[in-house]
Amino acid sequence: MKKFLLFLTMILPVSGLWSCRDKCKETRLVVRQIPIYHPFSEIRSGVGVIAGREIQDPGKIVVQGNYLFVNEIKQGVHVIDNSDQENPRFISFIKIPGNGDMVVRDNILYADSYSDIVSIDVRDPAHPLEVGRVNDVFYSGWFNSVQWSVVTERLFLGEYDEKYETEVIEVDCEDNTPVPTREVVYTSPVTDRMKAVSRFAFKDKFLYSIISWGSLGVFDLETPAKPVSTNRKVLESTLFSIVPYRNKLFLGSQNGIVLYDNTDPSAPQKISNFPLGTPCDQVTVDDDIAYVTLRANTFCGGNTNKLDIIDISDNKVPKLIRSYPMESPWATSVDFPHLYLCEGDKGLKVFDVSDKTEIDKHLLLVKNDIVAYSVIAIGKTLLVTGKDFLYQLDTTNPRDLREISKIPVKRVVR
Amino acid sequence: MKIFLSLLLLTTLSLGLASAQDAVFKKKFINHTEVGALLGRVKYAPGGSDEKVDSKVSMSAQTFNGIQLSPRLGAGVTIGADWYKTALITPIAAGIRYDLPSRGNARFFALADVGYGFTWLHQDSDGFDTKGGLMTSPGIGIRTGKPGGSSFTISVTYRRQEAFIKKPVFYNQIERHEDRVYNRIAVKLGISF
Numbered sequence: 001m002k003k004f005l006l007f008l009t010m011i012l013p014v015s016g017l018w019s020c021r022d023k024c025k026e027t028r029l030v031v032r033q034i035p036i037y038h039p040f041s042e043i044r045s046g047v048g049v050i051a052g053r054e055i056q057d058p059g060k061i062v063v064q065g066n067y068l069f070v071n072e073i074k075q076g077v078h079v080i081d082n083s084d085q086e087n088p089r090f091i092s093f094i095k096i097p098g099n100g101d102m103v104v105r106d107n108i109l110y111a112d113s114y115s116d117i118v119s120i121d122v123r124d125p126a127h128p129l130e131v132g133r134v135n136d137v138f139y140s141g142w143f144n145s146v147q148w149s150v151v152t153e154r155l156f157l158g159e160y161d162e163k164y165e166t167e168v169i170e171v172d173c174e175d176n177t178p179v180p181t182r183e184v185v186y187t188s189p190v191t192d193r194m195k196a197v198s199r200f201a202f203k204d205k206f207l208y209s210i211i212s213w214g215s216l217g218v219f220d221l222e223t224p225a226k227p228v229s230t231n232r233k234v235l236e237s238t239l240f241s242i243v244p245y246r247n248k249l250f251l252g253s254q255n256g257i258v259l260y261d262n263t264d265p266s267a268p269q270k271i272s273n274f275p276l277g278t279p280c281d282q283v284t285v286d287d288d289i290a291y292v293t294l295r296a297n298t299f300c301g302g303n304t305n306k307l308d309i310i311d312i313s314d315n316k317v318p319k320l321i322r323s324y325p326m327e328s329p330w331a332t333s334v335d336f337p338h339l340y341l342c343e344g345d346k347g348l349k350v351f352d353v354s355d356k357t358e359i360d361k362h363l364l365l366v367k368n369d370i371v372a373y374s375v376i377a378i379g380k381t382l383l384v385t386g387k388d389f390l391y392q393l394d395t396t397n398p399r400d401l402r403e404i405s406k407i408p409v410k411r412v413v414r
Numbered sequence: 415m416k417i418f419l420s421l422l423l424l425t426t427l428s429l430g431l432a433s434a435q436d437a438v439f440k441k442k443f444i445n446h447t448e449v450g451a452l453l454g455r456v457k458y459a460p461g462g463s464d465e466k467v468d469s470k471v472s473m474s475a476q477t478f479n480g481i482q483l484s485p486r487l488g489a490g491v492t493i494g495a496d497w498y499k500t501a502l503i504t505p506i507a508a509g510i511r512y513d514l515p516s517r518g519n520a521r522f523f524a525l526a527d528v529g530y531g532f533t534w535l536h537q538d539s540d541g542f543d544t545k546g547g548l549m550t551s552p553g554i555g556i557r558t559g560k561p562g563g564s565s566f567t568i569s570v571t572y573r574r575q576e577a578f579i580k581k582p583v584f585y586n587q588i589e590r591h592e593d594r595v596y597n598r599i600a601v602k603l604g605i606s607f
Contacts, residue, residue, distance in 0.1 A: 020572070020597040022456040022470060026581070029589040164588070170458040172468065173594055176500040176539040179582040 024173035033160035035151075040135075043114055043155055046097040047130045052078065052090025056410040057144075058385055063378050064104045067091075067125055070390070074143040077102060077111060079125045085381065085392055085404045091125050098157075100143060103200045103207070108224045110200060110207055112138060114157075115150050117209065119225045132225035137211060201244040203265040206230075208249065210239045216251065218266060231267055233260075245285040248315070252283060257290075259315060274318045286334040288313040289321075289356065293329035293341070305329060307341065309356050321356045335377035338364070338398050340384075342372035348384060350398045364399050387411060444488045446478040446511055446525075450602025452496060452573060473497045474573075474600055478509045478527070486513045492527040495535070498596060501577055503531040505549040511606075519558055523567075526552040531575050540582070547576025557606060564607040573600045 055078055059071035066083040076096040081089040098114030109120040109128070119132035140149035146158035199210040207227055211217040216239065218231035241252035249260040249268055260268040284291045290310040296303045305326045311319040330342040339351040339359070347368030351359045371387040382393040382401065389406040396402070452472040459465050474497070480490015492509040495502065507529025514522040531546035538544055553571025577594040584590070 020454045020599050022454050022594070022596050022598070024456070024458070024592055024594040026590065026592045028583075028587050031586050031588060033586070171592060172458045172466075173456050173470075173592075173596070174499045175581070175592070176542055178540040178542075179584055 022173040024171045025168050026171045026175075027166060027168050030165050030167055032163040032165055034163055035156055036159040036161055037151060037154040037156055039154055040115070043097045044116065044133070044135075046095060047113065047118060047120070048095045049128055050093050050095060052080070052092050054090075054408060054410055055390065057412050058390060058409055060101055061374075061376060061383055061385065061390075062102060062104050063376065063383070064122075067122075068383070069102060069104060069109065069122075071099060071102060071111075073100060074098060077109065079122065079128065080407070081125070082392075088392070088405055088407055092128060094120060094128050096120075098141075098143070098148065100141065101199045103202055105202050105207075105221065106224050108221075110202075110227065112141075112199070112209070114141070114148060114155055115139065117207075117219070117227060119227065121225070132223075132227070134219065134227050134229065137209065137217065137229070199242065201242040201249065203244060203262055206265040208242055208244070208268075210242060214238055216242070216249075216260075216268070218268070220266070233268065233270075241283075243283050243285060248285075250283055250285060250290070257283060257292075259312075261315075271315045272318075282329070282331050284332045284334050285312070286336055289353075290318070291332045291334060291339060291353075293326065293332055295329050295344075307332070309353075309359070311356075322359075324360050330372065331374040333375040333377040333382070335379075335395065338377075338395070340375045340377055340382060340395075342375050342384070344373060345371055348372040348375065348401075350401070352398075365401065367401055385409070439485050442482050444478075444480055444482045444490070444511070444607070446488075446567065446604060446606040447476070448478075448567065448569060448602035448604030449473075449475045450569075450600055450604075452498075452596070452598035452600050454596065454598040470499070470598070472499065472596075472598070474602065476505070476527075476602075478511065478525075480509065480511070487511070492529065496531070496573075496575065496596075498575075501533065501544050501579075501594075502536040503533060503546050503549075503575060503577065504535055505529050505531040505546075505551075505575070507549060507551070514554075519560065521557055521561070523555050523557055524553070525555055525569060525571065526550075531577070533577075542582065543580040545578045545580075547578060549573070549575045551600065553600070559606075564605065567602075567604040567606050569600070569602050569604065571600045571602070573598045 055070055055072060057073040059073045062069040068080040068082050070078040076099050077094045079091045081091050096111050096113045099111050102109055102111035107123045109122045111118050115136050115138050117134045117137050118130060121129045121131045148157045201208045205221045207219040207221055209217045214235050216233040219227035220230045221227055238254040239251055243250040247263045249262050251258040256274055258273050259271045261271050262268050282293045290312050292308040294304055294306050296305050305328055307324045307326050307329055309321040311321050327346045328344040330344050333340045337352050337354040339353045341349045343349055347366055347370055350365040352362035352364055353359050372384050374385040376383045380395050382395050384391040388409055390409050391406045392404040394402040394404050452474045454470045455467055456470060457465055457467045476492050476494025478490055478492040480488050482488045488511040490509055492507045494505050507527040509527040512524045516522050528550050531549040533544050533546045536544055551571045551573040553569055555567050555569030557565040557567045559565025575596040579592040581590040
């Protein structure tokens with residue numbers, strides 16, 4: 001009996017231990033991101049004019065008479081007096097929050113400002129004046145890899161407040177799974193503003209704009225200061241750019257180029273759709289020839305660097321004339337018979353494109369002492385956006401482009 | 415831990431001194447080697463959702479080497495290896511084996527090991543850093559065999575092993591670590607001489 005009691009006294013406490021549990025607590029110091037929202041009023045009262053200043057992260061450039069309008073991504077528009085091309089002068093800077101694109105028609109500058117289109121009278125470029133605004137046109141967009149969007153009557157600009165929190169949770173005591181490496185985040189399409197991607201275009205008294213990723217908005221400019229939304233075309237694929245040409249609109253989309261007939265500018269009609277690789281294609285149209293460049297290693301993927309020359313005289317059946325390998329083609333501009341092609345770090349190339357089947361044999365110049373991201377040919381002047389400068393080059397002799405002037409440019413992004 | 419170990423040493427020594435007065439008893443080297451399983455379970459809420467309960471079994475082996483200080487008490491050092499699923503821990507502990515008053519060839523004994531589990535033999539996954547911790551293991555056992563000679567043992571002990579794991583962080587984390595306590599029942603078979 002004594003033995004049994006002894007056995008019991010030892011077994012009982014031990015038996016209680018059968019319910020033994022491993023106890024593992026994981027402690028995490030976590031950064032919580034609290035989104036910051038801006039009321040529309042804050043953005044809408046943000047348009048203003050300040051004295052001209054240095055350009056930072058330039059985007060689209062519009063030439064209007066003797067003036068250059070240069071977009072500064074997300075910030076506004078620089079007005080530059082270019083009447084003396086050798087000494088361009090900063091006249092003013094129009095602060096437009098969330099501005100990424102613009103067009104100028106009849107002395108009115110139409111610019112996007114996050115969700116709105118703002119009309120600004122630039123008759124006196126030193127004193128531009130906001131004269132109208134269409135509210136709530138756009139619902140989201142991208143600037144420098146950061147998305148902004150309209151969230152319940154407020155704007156979210158991709159900004160966050162950070163809050164640190166410690167959390168403790170029970171875990172299974174067996175965790176040893178390595179954390180996956182972070183995914184590479186590619187830059188967004190609209191960010192790639194070193195190319196002059198255009199979301200605005202106009203014909204007669206109609207303004208076109210890519211509204212959301214998949215639709216094209218038509219605005220009536222009968223009263224220039226107050227565009228009125230009149231039509232909206234919904235496309236099957238995501239839209240990236242508009243290139244107007246004669247009575248047509250070339251819409252760069254995810255599934256290639258969509259061609260619209262624009263004879264009635266109030267209601268563009270779809271003609272055809274021709275696949276051309278990726279939405280990163282850059283299209284320049286001149287005299288029924290489309291010059292399409294495709295660059296490798298962009299967010300669109302792909303590993304081809306080439307220039308395609310396409311005959312578009314038959315609207316319905318575009319015909320590839322020839323494809324030419326390139327180094328890193330960013331953008332093109334045509335002043336027939338010359339084609340100017342930006343090769344990024346590799347400089348600027350000038351081709352004679354009289355013979356479309358052999359343009360590689362007519363390379364007139366490789367100007368590799370500059371970095372060239374986008375180019376506009378206007379008469380005998382070439383405007384080239386580079387890394388540190390905005391160049392003006394004289395094209396009188398295409399084999400030797402003379403530098404007329406260069407405007408310094410600051411790069412904050414990249 | 416140091417205080418605890420010192421206390422244990424003092425107790426062992428005093429017991430040893432007390433038993434040294436026994437004229438008949440002669441001190442000798444003793445060994446007690448055991449192999450068995452560490453049984454337990456875990457209750458947790460994966461990802462903050464509903465609670466889940468899992469059973470756990472890990473293998474364990476250890477050897478105690480010491481001196482028989484008195485007819486009943488032996489003290490020494492225990493070295494072992496515990497194969498927990500994501501940690502291989504090598505405890506080094508001060509141990510005692512105390513024979514409980516009983517007659518016959520099957521006799522009860524109490525055993526206790528207290529020490530520190532090291533992770534010298536452990537290998538971590540990328541980004542993890544596992545450190546050991548305190549180990550305590552008190553329990554009872556039964557031995558069969560002639561008194562003073564070799565014997566087979568079965569023991570049931572409670573085993574508590576602490577560990578600390580630094581873990582790689584996810585995108586929104588600055589720091590992540592785990593305080594781990596293994597609470598197990600160890601059931602072991604062994605030999606002793």
